Amino acid sequence: MAMRNAYVDQFPSEARLISAAFWSSFLALAIGGSLGLVQALHRTDYLRFIDSVDYYTVLTAHGVLLAITFTIFFLVGIFTWAVTTSLDRGLEDLRFSWAWYAMMVVGTVLVGVSILGGVVDSIDMQADVLFTFYAPLQAHPAFYVGLVLFVVGTWLAGADWFRTWWAWRGENPDERIPLPTFMTLTTTLFWYLCTLGVALSILVLLLPWSMGIVDSVNPLLSRTLFWYFGHAVVYFWLMPAYMMWYIMLPKLSGGKLFSDPLARVVFVLFLLLSTPTGIHHQYLDPGIAEGYKFIAMTNTMFLLLPSLLTAFTVVASMEHGARQRGGTGYLGWLKALPWRDPVFTGMALAGLMFAAAGFSGMINAGMNINYLVHNTWWIVGHFHLTVGTAVALTFMAAAYWFVPQVTGKQLWNRSLALGQVLLWFVGMTFMSNAMHRSGLFGMPRRTAEPQYQGFNFEPAAGTVGEINAQVALGAALLTIALALFLLNMVMTTIGGESDAIPDNTYAGTLSGPEDAPVVLDNLKLWTAIATVLVVFAYTLPLASIIDAGGLFGPGIEGFQLTIGIDPAIVLESVREVMP
Amino acid sequence: MRISPGALLVVIAVLVPFVVEFRTALSWFGVELSVLESVALAGVLVLGLLVWAMWPQNGGEMGSADSN
Amino acid sequence: MNIHTYEKVWLAAAMVLIVGFIATITYGAVGPGIAMIDDEAGSIDPAEINDDERFAEPGVEHVGGNEYEVTVVAQAWSYSPAEIEVPANSEVTFYVTSRDVTHSFSVVGTNVNTMVIPGQVSEMTVQFDEPGEYGILCNEYCGEYHHTMEGKLNVVPEDEFDLTELSVEAPDEVDAGNETTITANVSNGMQEDLETTATLEIGEQQSERDVTVAGDSTEQVEFTVDTADLGEGDHDWTVTVDDYEESGTLSVVADDGNASADGGDGDA
Ligand code: HEM
Ligand SMILES: [Cu+2]
Ligand SMILES: [Cu+2]
Numbered sequence: 001m002a003m004r005n006a007y008v009d010q011f012p013s014e015a016r017l018i019s020a021a022f023w024s025s026f027l028a029l030a031i032g033g034s035l036g037l038v039q040a041l042h043r044t045d046y047l048r049f050i051d052s053v054d055y056y057t058v059l060t061a062h063g064v065l066l067a068i069t070f071t072i073f074f075l076v077g078i079f080t081w082a083v084t085t086s087l088d089r090g091l092e093d094l095r096f097s098w099a100w101y102a103m104m105v106v107g108t109v110l111v112g113v114s115i116l117g118g119v120v121d122s123i124d125m126q127a128d129v130l131f132t133f134y135a136p137l138q139a140h141p142a143f144y145v146g147l148v149l150f151v152v153g154t155w156l157a158g159a160d161w162f163r164t165w166w167a168w169r170g171e172n173p174d175e176r177i178p179l180p181t182f183m184t185l186t187t188t189l190f191w192y193l194c195t196l197g198v199a200l201s202i203l204v205l206l207l208p209w210s211m212g213i214v215d216s217v218n219p220l221l222s223r224t225l226f227w228y229f230g231h232a233v234v235y236f237w238l239m240p241a242y243m244m245w246y247i248m249l250p251k252l253s254g255g256k257l258f259s260d261p262l263a264r265v266v267f268v269l270f271l272l273l274s275t276p277t278g279i280h281h282q283y284l285d286p287g288i289a290e291g292y293k294f295i296a297m298t299n300t301m302f303l304l305l306p307s308l309l310t311a312f313t314v315v316a317s318m319e320h321g322a323r324q325r326g327g328t329g330y331l332g333w334l335k336a337l338p339w340r341d342p343v344f345t346g347m348a349l350a351g352l353m354f355a356a357a358g359f360s361g362m363i364n365a366g367m368n369i370n371y372l373v374h375n376t377w378w379i380v381g382h383f384h385l386t387v388g389t390a391v392a393l394t395f396m397a398a399a400y401w402f403v404p405q406v407t408g409k410q411l412w413n414r415s416l417a418l419g420q421v422l423l424w425f426v427g428m429t430f431m432s433n434a435m436h437r438s439g440l441f442g443m444p445r446r447t448a449e450p451q452y453q454g455f456n457f458e459p460a461a462g463t464v465g466e467i468n469a470q471v472a473l474g475a476a477l478l479t480i481a482l483a484l485f486l487l488n489m490v491m492t493t494i495g496g497e498s499d500a501i502p503d504n505t506y507a508g509t510l511s512g513p514e515d516a517p518v519v520l521d522n523l524k525l526w527t528a529i530a531t532v533l534v535v536f537a538y539t540l541p542l543a544s545i546i547d548a549g550g551l552f553g554p555g556i557e558g559f560q561l562t563i564g565i566d567p568a569i570v571l572e573s574v575r576e577v578m579p
Numbered sequence: 580m581r582i583s584p585g586a587l588l589v590v591i592a593v594l595v596p597f598v599v600e601f602r603t604a605l606s607w608f609g610v611e612l613s614v615l616e617s618v619a620l621a622g623v624l625v626l627g628l629l630v631w632a633m634w635p636q637n638g639g640e641m642g643s644a645d646s647n
Numbered sequence: 648m649n650i651h652t653y654e655k656v657w658l659a660a661a662m663v664l665i666v667g668f669i670a671t672i673t674y675g676a677v678g679p680g681i682a683m684i685d686d687e688a689g690s691i692d693p694a695e696i697n698d699d700e701r702f703a704e705p706g707v708e709h710v711g712g713n714e715y716e717v718t719v720v721a722q723a724w725s726y727s728p729a730e731i732e733v734p735a736n737s738e739v740t741f742y743v744t745s746r747d748v749t750h751s752f753s754v755v756g757t758n759v760n761t762m763v764i765p766g767q768v769s770e771m772t773v774q775f776d777e778p779g780e781y782g783i784l785c786n787e788y789c790g791e792y793h794h795t796m797e798g799k800l801n802v803v804p805e806d807e808f809d810l811t812e813l814s815v816e817a818p819d820e821v822d823a824g825n826e827t828t829i830t831a832n833v834s835n836g837m838q839e840d841l842e843t844t845a846t847l848e849i850g851e852q853q854s855e856r857d858v859t860v861a862g863d864s865t866e867q868v869e870f871t872v873d874t875a876d877l878g879e880g881d882h883d884w885t886v887t888v889d890d891y892e893e894s895g896t897l898s899v900v901a902d903d904g905n906a907s908a909d910g911g912d913g914d915a
Binding site: 052053055056059128130134136137218219220223258259261262282283284285286287288289290293294297298301302304305308309312313316362365366367368369371372374375376441442444445446447448449450452453454455456457458511544548549553554556559 | 650653662669675683685690692756759762764766770780789790793794799
């Protein structure tokens with residue numbers, strides 16, 4: 001393997017760390033995805049082999065494992081690759097790096113075990129609180145501790161990337177921050193800003209309360225702090241996917257990134273606007289004045305801008321690449337793209353689905369239209385397009401390139417990989433379309449048996465049965481796609497070393513950093529402005545929530561409406577207190 | 580072949596959301612395609628696509644005539 | 648910074664789109680006066696719900712004209728009241744709060760939808776033009792049996808709607824030869840007067856009284872029953888006011904005899 005210049009050849013120790021992060025991510029995907037199938041079949045009543053009361057344990061695991069564990073483990077892998085590759089230097093101290101990785105693992109295990117306690121009697125814990133853990137539903141303290149450890153692990157990972165950059169800057173004082181590192185650092189900055197909210201909520205409100213140190217909680221306050229983080233986290237998942245679209249897709253298409261300066265602008269906009277939008281998840285919450293909701297909506301709408309710019313840049317870069325490869329014509333150039341390459345095709349289709357998700361997202365963002373779809377299955381359809389495809393499919397496609405890079409082993413089966421990304425795309429089309437449609441007639445999300453005694457759903461078109469069939473079909477295809485992905489990853493990893501691994505490179509640019517105003521690289525400035533925007537958006541709502549309900553709420557105790565309560569008894573006791 | 584088998588597969592996959600959404604959109608105008616009709620529509624489209632893809636590049640003699 | 652012409656056009660179009668969205672939604676939200684859920688209705692201590700002026704007796708109240716107020720308490724895993732009836736052509740303000748965890752109050756297939764957060768009161772005003780039947784469900788996870796949490800909202804034709812209540816006080820038994828009284832309490836929850844007729848049927852006899860119940864008050868209608876006309880034995884009676892009726896059994900026993908135990912269920 002004389003001439004090979006893959007990532008593993010350049011940074012063998014970092015490659016091991018990234019491999020570990022990827023495998024943690026794939027494991028979460030494997031478990032979480034299988035649970036997704038269980039949910040889809042249970043809700044639609046095709047196959048119910050769990051008790052409906054355990055559905056919520058399953059759903060908690062699905063949400064946490066996929067939305068938090070799968071995405072973020074993959075992210076730390078990609079960002080570590082991005083920083084080391086683009087700065088061309090290793091991490092400062094691998095022991096520190098393994099420490100944050102270990103912390104994330106321990107956090108995940110704690111969370112996982114406490115969730116598992118919901119269905120395994122011998123574990124004396126429960127965390128049937130879904131991934132949003134709205135108080136006063138209460139989980140075992142281990143759940144909250146695990147979340148905090150996981151988040152602190154990511155903080156340290158961010159510190160690691162910053163350290164590496166600082167060391168590089170010391171040696172290259174006059175150079176622009178390379179684009180992949182710039183993307184990593186801006187993303188890390190807004191991650192610090194937004195996770196402060198959940199960290200506070202957990203450490204000050206929820207953990208002491210779950211341990212019985214304080215005996216009351218303010219539900220609206222903890223909920224608002226959750227969403228302070230909860231919207232930014234969706235951009236945290238999305239940024240590595242954006243990074244792939246900016247620096248890998250153009251290269252895979254055979255060309256260069258259209259504009260480095262605009263890529264920087266886009267990431268700066270995300271740093272500024274990701275956090276002061278969280279209240280758009282609370283349009284239907286009492287206790288928050290309309291004006292604050294309006295501010296969140298305005299910020300949200302402006303967040304469309306970076307995504308629209310990305311759409312332009314990515315498509316323009318792909319066209320450039322296609323024309324380099326000999327493509328011609330208005331749309332004819334599309335034929336010249338490397339559609340047989342699963343890495344390219346997976347990312348391109350993920351981008352296409354993200355465009356579709358943009359439309360349903362605009363509906364969600366409208367304060368008034370949101371009333372129709374809030375907490376219906378429309379929302380679930382929406383975010384299976386965003387995080388469940390734009391992010392997940394981009395990650396899977398990226399893995400087909402990255403895993404050979406970090407292991408030195410060739411992808412086991414490329415055609416299977418192409419089939420896999422197409423199957424995911426088709427499966428998600430069926431599942432998500434049906435979810436969106438059922439949301440419009442009021443089908444609720446997070447419900448084990450959405451079949452009611454007193455009324456029937458009335459679809460505007462088609463039947464509930466047909467929509468259910470479409471969900472089940474989509475879920476089955478997705479699960480097959482998931483299995484094929486994992487198979488390919490396992491076979492690749494147990495295969496032998498190969499000399500035929502491409503060099504570790506990313507896309508060049510048509511218009512480079514020299515065209516970008518220097519101020520774009522002033523991270524302190526952007527962080528300061530982002531902080532000010534957050535202060536504007538959140539100080540008053542938080543103050544009025546605390547003013548009305550107190551920091552710890554009016555004597556609101558924890559509820560674990562989950563462990564072995566006979567509903568008849570609960571209903572009985574409820575009736576007793578009822579007037 | 581006018582396009583590579585890989586690209587053909589991609590076009591067929593991308594066709595799926597178009598058919599599914601087309602069906603959804605039609606239903607807003609009161610036209611409801613049954614599942615069978617939708618599958619048939621997709622079948623016709625895929626067949627057309629295959630014929631187009633297989634057709635010899637520069638006006639050959641004849642193609643398969645088994646269209647619906 | 649050097650921006651490609653096409654990119655400038657795209658940028659401008661994107662800004663127009665965004666500002667356009669904000670403008671239409673602002674117009675949509677402020678224009679026709681659709682109120683959002685906000686902090687107007689204030690907060691509440693969940694432990695005090697039973698003593699709260701508004702929530703102690705949840706249900707439908709008439710405010711005046713075509714305006715109504717409906718208070719609802721959500722709890723795992725039901726709403727009280729579970730079934731709500733309001734007239735068509737009305738403007739109904741809902742007040743909803745939770746006794747325990749976060750729920751939602753969502754009228755299926757409409758945009759009447761709110762989170763119900765313990766400690767907070769959700770207020771929303773809805774116009775009901777046409778009669779119809781709607782399901783209500785909870786779309787926020789609230790514990791193991793969340794999927795069983797549902798309710799019903801019936802919008803009935805205006806002329807079929809009232810807030811009349813009837814309760815009857817009647818003795819179970821009376822000595823033969825005596826007179827007794829069956830009292831119908833007719834209460835009117837509407838703000839306008841209620842003019843109606845109360846009817847008592849007992850044995851073969853029937854008597855009617857016209858009664859006018861002022862808005863938001865109760866009237867007593869007394870029917871005097873003479874056992875001499877009935878004779879000894881059990882006599883079923885029914886009091887009817889509009890669509891409401893209540894019935895029971897009156898035993899007329901011989902003066903010297905003992906009380907029979909099966910005296911009917913009297914008033915409820
Ligand atoms: C095999 C593929 C998948 C299937 C079959 C699937 C299925 C489902 C279903 C049926 C639900 C709705 C549960 C309900 O509302 O009652 C759901 C919720 C959810 N899914 Fe997936 N899913 C899949 C993949 C993913 C992926 C890849 C992600 C993210 C990366 C994801 C994230 C979520 C989240 C965050 C929720 C919401 C959980 C909650 O409401 O608390 N899913 N999924
Ligand atoms: Cu959001
Ligand atoms: Cu519920």
